[in-house]
């Protein structure tokens with residue numbers, strides 16, 4: 001099978017795929033796509049593609065709705081780069097408290113003369129503040145936000161977190177000392193530093209807008225390592241111009257930001273560490289292989305989780321709409337073709353569902369017959385046949 005890649009995928013992830021027998025970017029139809037931040041169009045995804053895997057957390061660069069409708073699962077690698085983003089967020093916090101960059105520039109620029117006089121007489125201009133005792137508001141307490149919140153406690157900060165959609169697994173990881181803000185205004189009013197760790201989707205576009213900025217302390221520093229588009233940069237520039245906000249640090253370049261000196265921009269490097277790129281790519285390779293070889297769905301963003309041991313000789317994975325009587329229609333086809341089902345598992349997620357049918361015996365011509373019959377069910381979007389490896 002052939003995997004088409006976009007962006008620089010860690011060699012460890014590529015090696016894992018090659019070791020499993022895959023070709024990478026061969027001159028033939030792709031069975032899977034592996035990417036990072038490439039803006040993928042629906043038309044980039046050939047009908048031969050069975051899975052699209054994002055080595056990373058955010059998947060706003062992928063046309064998920066179009067691919068769902070075509071029965072193509074999209075995967076991400078949750079948590080794979082969370083530690084990298086956490087560390088850079090902590091660096092941003094420290095840099096928002098101490099004028100490190102300006103001080104380094106000053107030290108480099110003042111050459112000649114008496115060194116100690118030069119530095120000692122001017123260092124008062126580079127005095128900062130401490131994070132200890134200050135309040136950090138963390139918006140979004142998922143893989144990244146929960147780590148940022150816990151680490152900030154270790155810096156002796158008071159931490160308030162806001163995440164109405166928090167999942168139970170992540171909730172367990174959050175230190176009890178993180179104050180739970182049931183209402184966002186409370187976090188915005190109280191925080192000296194505010195950091196945003198939420199996905200970019202339609203609901204979160206310009207989540208931080210002029211209204212929310214007006215509720216922040218004028219002395220507050222805002223940090224965005226999530227996505228451009230979540231913060232209304234134009235409104236931020238206005239707030240900074242009017243001294244209604246002290247500082248803005250973002251990982252997402254935007255022309256409107258560059259003339260405002262109270263902005264620090266990094267070039268989308270939150271997840272750019274060797275460790276994070278390796279972990280994300282290895283997770284991506286594993287998830288790709290699990291689906292292409294066994295029909296198992298791990299960390300999909302559009303189809304339900306289904307990760308079952310391959311106990312029978314054969315499997316058919318059916319990606320279909322989540323409507324009544326699908327199980328009836330699918331099992332009827334197996335009956336018509338005279339195949340005895342050993343195990344049938346079905347799970348749904350929103351408008352879509354996945355049915356994995358396992359069986360042990362397959363006669364001459366039955367593979368083609370069953371696939372043709374299943375494809376004829378109007379609500380079936382896609383299906384794949386799997387045979388157990390020796």
Ligand SMILES: NC(=O)C1=CN([C@@H]2O[C@H](COP(=O)(O)OP(=O)(O)OC[C@H]3O[C@@H](n4cnc5c(N)ncnc54)[C@H](O)[C@@H]3O)[C@@H](O)[C@H]2O)C=CC1
Pocket residue numbers: 056057058059078079081082085139140141142143144145162163164165166167170197198199200204207225226227251268269270271272
């Ligand atoms: N700068 C970079 O290189 C990187 C950026 N990211 C960005 O950070 C985002 C978060 O990453 P993870 O923590 O790994 O994702 P995650 O999916 O583990 O956590 C996101 C959390 O945000 C919460 N949430 C969603 N909308 C919210 C809202 N309006 N208010 C409050 N909470 C809300 C969700 O309930 C979830 O708990 C990603 O979607 C991605 O866009 C992630 C990794 C690297």
Ligand SMILES: O=C(O)CCC(=O)C(=O)O
Pocket residue numbers: 036037055056057058059081268270271272
């Ligand atoms: O692949 C990258 O470097 C971007 C990481 C990122 O933004 C994400 O994981 O959401």
